[in-house]
Amino acid sequence: xxxxxxxxxxxxxxxxxxxxxxxxxxxxxxxxxxxxxxxxxxxxxxxxxxxxxxxxxxxxxxxxxxxxxxxxxxxxxxxxxxxxxxxxxxxxxxxxxxxxxxxxxxxxxxxxxxxxxxxxxxxxxxxxxxxxxxxxxxxxxxxxxxxxxxxxxxxxxxxxxxxxxxxxxxxxxxxxxxxxxxxxxxxxxxxxxxxxxxxxxxxxxxxxxxxxxxxxxxxxxxxxxxxxxxxxxxxxxxxxxxxxxxxxx
Amino acid sequence: xxxxxxxxxxxxxxxxxxxxxxxxxxxxxxxxxxxxxxxxxxxxxxxxxxxxxxxxxxxxxxxxxxxxxxxxxxxxxxxxxxxxxxxxxxxxxxxxxxxxxxxxxxxxxxxxxxxxxxxxxxxxxxxxxxxxxxxxxxxxxxxxxxxxxxxxxxxxxxxxxxxxxxxxxxxxxxxxxxxxxxxxxxxxxxxxxxxxxxxxxxxxxxxxxxxxxxxxxxxxxxxxxxxxxxxxxxxxxxxxxxxxxxxxxxxxxxxxxxxxxxxxxxxxxxxxxxxxxxxxxxxxxxxxxxxxxxxxxxxxxxxxxxxxxxxxxxxxxxxxxxxxxxxxxxxxxxxxxxxxxxxxxxxxxxxxxxxxxxxxxxxxxxxxxxxxxxxxxxxxxxxxxxxxxxxxxxxxxxxxxxxxxxxxxxxxxxxxxxxxxxxxxxxxxxxxxxxxxxxxxxxxxxxxxxxxxxxxxxxxxxxxxxxxxxxxxxxxxxxxxxxxxxxxxxxxxxxxxxxxxxxxxxxxxxxxxxxxxxxxxxxxxxxxxxxxxxxxxxxxxxxxxxxxxxxxxxxxxxxxxxxxxxxxxxxxxxxxxxxxxxxxxxxxxxxxxxxxxxxxx
Ligand SMILES: Nc1ncnc2c1ncn2[C@@H]1O[C@H](COP(=O)(O)OP(=O)(O)OP(=O)(O)O)[C@@H](O)[C@H]1O
Ligand SMILES: [Mg+2]
Numbered sequence: 001x002x003x004x005x006x007x008x009x010x011x012x013x014x015x016x017x018x019x020x021x022x023x024x025x026x027x028x029x030x031x032x033x034x035x036x037x038x039x040x041x042x043x044x045x046x047x048x049x050x051x052x053x054x055x056x057x058x059x060x061x062x063x064x065x066x067x068x069x070x071x072x073x074x075x076x077x078x079x080x081x082x083x084x085x086x087x088x089x090x091x092x093x094x095x096x097x098x099x100x101x102x103x104x105x106x107x108x109x110x111x112x113x114x115x116x117x118x119x120x121x122x123x124x125x126x127x128x129x130x131x132x133x134x135x136x137x138x139x140x141x142x143x144x145x146x147x148x149x150x151x152x153x154x155x156x157x158x159x160x161x162x163x164x165x166x167x168x169x170x171x172x173x174x175x176x177x178x179x180x181x182x183x184x185x186x187x188x189x190x191x192x193x194x195x196x197x198x199x200x201x202x203x204x205x206x207x208x209x210x211x212x213x214x215x216x217x218x219x220x221x222x223x224x225x226x227x228x229x230x231x232x233x234x235x236x237x238x239x240x241x242x243x244x245x246x247x248x249x
Numbered sequence: 250x251x252x253x254x255x256x257x258x259x260x261x262x263x264x265x266x267x268x269x270x271x272x273x274x275x276x277x278x279x280x281x282x283x284x285x286x287x288x289x290x291x292x293x294x295x296x297x298x299x300x301x302x303x304x305x306x307x308x309x310x311x312x313x314x315x316x317x318x319x320x321x322x323x324x325x326x327x328x329x330x331x332x333x334x335x336x337x338x339x340x341x342x343x344x345x346x347x348x349x350x351x352x353x354x355x356x357x358x359x360x361x362x363x364x365x366x367x368x369x370x371x372x373x374x375x376x377x378x379x380x381x382x383x384x385x386x387x388x389x390x391x392x393x394x395x396x397x398x399x400x401x402x403x404x405x406x407x408x409x410x411x412x413x414x415x416x417x418x419x420x421x422x423x424x425x426x427x428x429x430x431x432x433x434x435x436x437x438x439x440x441x442x443x444x445x446x447x448x449x450x451x452x453x454x455x456x457x458x459x460x461x462x463x464x465x466x467x468x469x470x471x472x473x474x475x476x477x478x479x480x481x482x483x484x485x486x487x488x489x490x491x492x493x494x495x496x497x498x499x500x501x502x503x504x505x506x507x508x509x510x511x512x513x514x515x516x517x518x519x520x521x522x523x524x525x526x527x528x529x530x531x532x533x534x535x536x537x538x539x540x541x542x543x544x545x546x547x548x549x550x551x552x553x554x555x556x557x558x559x560x561x562x563x564x565x566x567x568x569x570x571x572x573x574x575x576x577x578x579x580x581x582x583x584x585x586x587x588x589x590x591x592x593x594x595x596x597x598x599x600x601x602x603x604x605x606x607x608x609x610x611x612x613x614x615x616x617x618x619x620x621x622x623x624x625x626x627x628x629x630x631x632x633x634x635x636x637x638x639x640x641x642x643x644x645x646x647x648x649x650x651x652x653x654x655x656x657x658x659x660x661x662x663x664x665x666x667x668x669x670x671x672x673x674x675x676x677x678x679x680x681x682x683x684x685x686x687x688x689x690x691x692x693x694x695x696x697x698x699x700x701x702x703x704x705x706x707x708x709x710x711x712x713x714x715x716x717x718x719x720x721x722x723x724x725x726x727x728x729x730x731x732x733x734x735x736x737x738x739x740x741x742x743x744x745x746x747x748x749x750x751x752x753x754x755x756x757x758x759x760x761x762x763x764x765x766x767x768x769x770x771x772x773x774x775x776x777x778x779x780x781x782x783x784x785x786x787x788x789x790x791x792x793x794x795x796x797x798x799x800x801x802x803x804x805x806x807x808x809x810x811x812x813x814x815x816x817x818x819x820x821x822x823x824x825x826x827x828x829x830x831x832x833x834x835x836x837x838x839x840x841x842x843x844x845x846x847x848x849x850x
Contacts, residue, residue: 058771078776082774097768101527106507109519112514113517114778
């Protein structure tokens with residue numbers, strides 16, 4: 001198993017020196033191996049979004065390093081970071097994922113065309129991932145014309161179409177009803193298991209987290225403990241997780 | 250409390266506010282200047298043949314156009330104001346502010362912004378009016394001692410006009426906001442209009458637009474007689490044609506490009522095209538209006554500038570530079586200042602209703618004349634000798650032409666007699682002397698002075714004066730200077746306001762576009778590429794109406810063929826002004842837009 005992501009002694013302090021400061025991350029360490037599905041759980045304000053922004057290179061850590069595919073992010077300049085994101089990282093956000101003025105097909109095609117893939121190769125790649133995610137029929141529609149769950153699938157397709165090293169998701173089910181949320185999570189788990197898509201998902205929903213193979217708990221800016229799924233079914237893992245959270249309170 | 254919120258809201262967007270505010274100030278400044286010059290009593294009191302009358306007429310015409318463009322401009326500036334404050338208003342409402350209270354807030358905010366801008370504009374307008382009126386006065390050689398720059402009437406009318414428009418704008422803003430659900434105010438993402446997928450219909454409409462434009466341009470080129478048909482017919486076809494072209498043709502074209510994957514799957518092109526496709530739909534009306542008004546403005550400048558060719562051409566219509574009929578000391582003094590290259594003097598005796606000339610003076614010394622005739626339907630001129638034999642034959646060209654060159658020559662009967670007979674004639678002995686000078690432009694003022702002096706001495710000189718080279722030149726020059734000046738200023742004011750109207754329209758959408766650029770950035774688009782997309786997108790929005798406006802002008806100038814010798818002459822001057830101004834606005838828009846959409850929290 002190869003290591004895809006390594007987070008090394010990452011801290012993040014908001015606010016300039018001299019002003020009122022707030023340390024959101026206080027030394028985070030963990031690694032994610034290829035093919036893993038990791039969930040990060042934590043209470044509100046524990047630093048989840050901060051961590052994800054740093055992993056996705058949208059923000060820089062105050063100290064510490066992040067390696068994706070053994071590449072140290074801190075050595076890259078702005079343009080290289082942009083290119084790095086467009087190659088190595090796929091995103092799914094809580095909401096407003098898609099460009100409303102492009103059709104679903106065009107939305108999914110965008111990362112490929114940004115990367116300079118030859119136009120002839122783009123549509124077949126889009127078709128392939130859309131078939132995989134069951135959204136082939138809605139490709140010609142505009143995002144405003146499809147349901148929330150379908151939108152999130154389109155977003156997933158867009159995040160995955162360029163075969164990134166890692167898929168990052170921040171509360172991907174946050175804006176979905178429970179049925180759509182369930183469908184999306186099954187899809188993500190399926191992609192992880194059958195297509196080896198390495199996934200890191202931030203959530204505070206135990207149901208969503210139970211789809212992961214490993215759960216990291218973040219508390220007060222530090223990774224506290226972790227839970228591993230060892231052969232349990234998802235339901236069993238979910239109950240274990242609920243028990244764990246209950247005893248934690 | 251809510252007032253405090255409102256103030257902090259304005260503070261946080263101070264830069265955008267400053268752009269809006271200065272735009273409004275410039276509008277009221279120009280408006281005041283035009284109004285003051287038009288209704289200024291200094292001009293009104295002058296006599297009727299005074300050139301200032303033409304100026305007032307042309308400026309009055311300018312005011313009408315200015316009212317239209319200012320109103321359009323303010324509507325868009327207003328919608329930009331609203332788009333800036335939308336989010337804040339939504340916030341106050343969510344915090345529990347009553348919608349009536351918010352309504353009052355919007356109303357007052359709009360009105361206060363407007364009134365402040367108008368007042369500042371009028372104050373600056375005093376300065377602008379002073380400068381422009383001085384330029385005008387020196388340009389037209391007017392003898393105006395004191396030009397009233399501060400005109401209470403103009404101040405009042407400017408304020409009334411602007412307040413009316415702002416009142417209207419404020420009411421519109423209130424209506425729009427109180428009808429929008431709070432959630433939509435808060436969410437900046439503009440709901441894209443559901444794009445109707447009817448490519449066939451689009452192409453039909455688009456083709457119709459192009460056909461209508463072509464018909465309009467064709468009509469403009471029809472021979473001049475049917476002007477009453479040409480103008481309304483061209484107006485209708487071109488307006489409708491522009492509208493359809495923007496509404497359907499360009500979006501069909503973009504849709505086509507978007508679907509040509511080998512073209513659109515290229516970097517960020519697909520996003521730029523997508524933006525444009527939605528934009529164009531929303532922009533149809535403004536782009537139509539802008540292209541047409543651009544054409545008007547450009548046309549005004551071009552025609553205005555070309556009026557000066559009229560006065561140049563006029564000089565060629567006269568053979569002699571001036572006529573001298575007196576040898577009083579004052580006239581002699583002026584005459585001595587002229588650099589005379591050729592002078593023909595004829596003596597005559599006025600007796601009852603007859604003017605007796607000495608025939609021998611005409612031998613080998615014919616009177617010259619520039620004859621007007623039509624050549625292939627175009628006016629043409631040639632220099633001829635008036636045949637001496639015909640000079641006293643009534644109803645001949647020679648007789649009429651010569652009569653017009655002699656004081657009382659039309660009213661009385663001209664007779665040419667032999668030297669002996671002439672010596673025997675009694676009656677008042679007079680002379681008429683036709684003069685050519687080396688350089689008319691150089692001696693122009695001396696000639697005018699000389700002619701005025703002769704008019705003072707002899708009222709019968711009046712006809713000669715008004716139909717003289719210098720007299721006609723003065724009239725035409727004043728007339729054309731008025732036009733030139735107005736065309737220039739009006740065109741300038743128009744271009745600026747139109748360009749800023751377009752700017753405000755683009756910027757109004759910026760707040761809602763921010764999310765899209767943020768997202769593109771997050772999925773790994775280089776900032777450089779985002780900027781490029783912005784430049785392209787706004788560039789197309791500026792280019793389309795600009796190009797259409799230029800084409801309108803190029804065809805529209807054909808209308809002026811009858812009036813002006815060379816309507817297409819000096820085209821580069823207005824076009825350069827236009828391009829430079831437009832470019833500045835384009836760059837300013839891009840900068841401001843980038844500032845809004847590329848700001849990272
Ligand atoms: N831009 C910022 N400036 C200053 N402090 C910040 C900033 N962003 C976050 N914080 C602080 O950092 C801490 C962690 O915030 P973060 O957004 O990472 O939490 P989170 O785990 O994502 O919470 P939630 O579940 O509510 O989204 C919080 O105390 C927050 O107040
Ligand atoms: Mg968060």
